[in-house]
Amino acid sequence: MGRESEKRGSLRLRAAGDNLGFALGACGKREGRERRGVLTLPHGRVETPAFIFCATRGAIKGVGVKDLRSLGVEIILGNTYHLMVRPGEEVVEQSGGLQKFTGWGGPMLTDSGGFQIFSLGFGSVTGEIKGQRHNKNSLIVKKDEEGVVFRSHLDGKRLGLTPERSIEIQRSLGSDIILVLDECTPYHVDKRYTELSMELSHRWALRSYEEFCRGESARESRGLCRQGLYGIVQGGVYEDLRLRSVDFVNGLPFFGYAVGGCLGGSREEMREVVDFSCEGLQEEKPRHLLGIGDIESIFHGVRCGIDTFDCVSPTRIGRHGWALVKGGERRLNMSNARFRDDQEVMSPWCDGECCRGGYSRAYIHHLLRVGESLGGILLTYHNIRFMTGLMEAIRKGIESGRLRDVEREWLEG
Ligand SMILES: [Zn+2]
Numbered sequence: 001m002g003r004e005s006e007k008r009g010s011l012r013l014r015a016a017g018d019n020l021g022f023a024l025g026a027c028g029k030r031e032g033r034e035r036r037g038v039l040t041l042p043h044g045r046v047e048t049p050a051f052i053f054c055a056t057r058g059a060i061k062g063v064g065v066k067d068l069r070s071l072g073v074e075i076i077l078g079n080t081y082h083l084m085v086r087p088g089e090e091v092v093e094q095s096g097g098l099q100k101f102t103g104w105g106g107p108m109l110t111d112s113g114g115f116q117i118f119s120l121g122f123g124s125v126t127g128e129i130k131g132q133r134h135n136k137n138s139l140i141v142k143k144d145e146e147g148v149v150f151r152s153h154l155d156g157k158r159l160g161l162t163p164e165r166s167i168e169i170q171r172s173l174g175s176d177i178i179l180v181l182d183e184c185t186p187y188h189v190d191k192r193y194t195e196l197s198m199e200l201s202h203r204w205a206l207r208s209y210e211e212f213c214r215g216e217s218a219r220e221s222r223g224l225c226r227q228g229l230y231g232i233v234q235g236g237v238y239e240d241l242r243l244r245s246v247d248f249v250n251g252l253p254f255f256g257y258a259v260g261g262c263l264g265g266s267r268e269e270m271r272e273v274v275d276f277s278c279e280g281l282q283e284e285k286p287r288h289l290l291g292i293g294d295i296e297s298i299f300h301g302v303r304c305g306i307d308t309f310d311c312v313s314p315t316r317i318g319r320h321g322w323a324l325v326k327g328g329e330r331r332l333n334m335s336n337a338r339f340r341d342d343q344e345v346m347s348p349w350c351d352g353e354c355c356r357g358g359y360s361r362a363y364i365h366h367l368l369r370v371g372e373s374l375g376g377i378l379l380t381y382h383n384i385r386f387m388t389g390l391m392e393a394i395r396k397g398i399e400s401g402r403l404r405d406v407e408r409e410w411l412e413g
Contacts (some may be wrong), residue, residue: 004304015213020176020226021257022307028401032303033278036398039075039286039307041176042225043099046074047256048286048395049302051387052109052295052310055212057082058092058102060315062377063384065104071352071381072388072413075176076104077310078348080113080169084159085152089172097224109177109288110207111312117150118184147181163207168228171215175287177228177256180208185236185262194262201234201261202248209252218318228255230288233277235258236262246280256286257396259306262290271300278304295330295390299407314387318380323347324387327413334379339365352385354378 021040031172039046046376053060053068055076068076078098083089095101099109117139141149147162163181170178173338185194187260210411212229219226231249235241249257259277281287286307292298293311301309314324322336323346332339342361346354359378367375390410397406 008347019294020201021227022284023255025399025400030398030401031403033305034380034398034403035305035307035396036300037286037307039107040046041075041228043108043176044106046107048307049298049391049398050074050308051298051314051391052077052288052308053315053384053387054079054310055102055104056312057086058098060173060380060384061319062373063315066103067353067381067385068104069106069122070393071355071384072158073384075107075308076111077111078102078109078173078175079116080166080173081116083110083173084113084169085154086350089169093172094388098293099174099386103387105408107177108175110170110173110175110179111170111290112179112181113161114181115184117148117161119279123309126289127337143183145203147204162283163204167215171219174224175227176225177230179230180205182231182234184258185234187262187265189236189262191236191238191241194238194387196259197236198241198245199230204218205231206252209254227327230254230256230258232260232290233281234261235277237278239272242273242277243280246277250280250282251342254285256288257281258288258290260290261270267294267297268408270297274301274304274306278306281305293387295324295410297303298390298394299411302398302403310361314383315380318383319376321376321379322365322383323379324383325413326410328411334361334364336367337367346379346382347386350382350385350389352381353387355380362408 007109018043019040023038025036027036037048039048052074053076056079058078083092090103090212092098100104102213135289139153139314140149142156146370147160149158149160150365153157182205183197185197231252231254233242233245233249235245263273278287287305288308289301291311292301292309298309321333323334324331325347339361344361346361364375364378393406397403
């Protein structure tokens with residue numbers, strides 16, 4: 001028996017050391033607090049800084065997993081809310097977890113499910129939920145200390161989400177990185193509301209952590225992979241609240257951190273918030289910035305010490321006919337008549353199927369004009385390659401101490 005448990009013990013230790021970790025590597029002369037790292041996750045490695053692409057309902061629209069890999073994607077995100085509503089986490093679990101269910105097989109992150117529920121609740125832009133984009137009727141039936149009760153956007157069915165339930169669902173989904181449940185505070189609230197909301201989110205984070213610990217040994221006894229739990233820094237735009245929240249998350253043994261909550265109403269405000277949210281976080285743990293994906297903000301976040309970013313924007317705007325490009329224009333509306341007989345490819349540097357395949361701007365313009373879905377798919381490919389190319393360049397820039405040059409190349413062209 002002694003031998004058996006010894007064996008199990010050593011296996012467990014090896015698994016703990018091997019499949020979940022974060023290591024910071026060497027970098028050149030630093031301009032700020034930028035870092036070059038590697039996230040080791042049960043389903044693979046992620047070089048950081050990295051961009052996490054949103055496979056909201058378990059797919060990046062129009063792009064298969066083989067193509068994602070060839071475009072340089074290392075990690076994708078699934079939304080707990082969407083997956084719990086359809087197909088339901090038990091279906092995903094029976095299929096062997098999200099990685100197997102989707103065929104992706106690589107590193108994944110899931111959110112807590114709170115964001116969709118609360119953003120619907122506050123009647124703001126819900127984006128990915130078709131037909132609900134202008135919904136002004138809150139889906140939230142009740143929110144209290146325990147959690148939130150809401151109606152499914154599909155059939156109105158009453159569903160509940162508590163910190164424990166969110167962790168349980170994410171455990172069934174089986175993603176590599178999971179998030180604590182938080183209340184997403186709307187933008188137009190005062191400091192007192194923000195403070196109360198932050199305190200509630202802290203209590204929920206503690207309950208999430210406790211549920212996570214209970215589930216870890218259950219996962220282990222079933223031979224399932226470990227998961228990394230991220231705590232979330234709250235506190236809205238208020239520096240003193242953010243610092244309190246940083247203290248709080250530093251006090252719990254989370255695997256990593258996410259910077260969340262309201263980041264402000266302008267890019268400038270957001271930068272300040274990210275700056276003072278990151279400053280006090282423990283250096284050796286990975287940090288994720290929730291929902292930010294514009295190029296300038298990525299450079300700023302990287303200099304604050306952010307390791308991963310996610311945003312629906314690159315793939316969403318691709319589907320809607322926009323191409324990300326280097327230089328001052330940032331993005332081009334390919335439906336515009338100026339591309340009608342433009343024989344160039346999107347970007348000569350791009351080695352994605354979109355550009356290497358020789359598809360001209362004129363052809364993509366034509367596809368969009370006649371409503372052929374290939375137009376949006378090619379632009380999705382392009383924007384994915386743009387983002388992975390950008391992150392590769394940022395990583396090289398950090399290694400060589402030439403981040404400023406990289407920024408100039410990508411922002412000024
Ligand atoms: Zn391209």
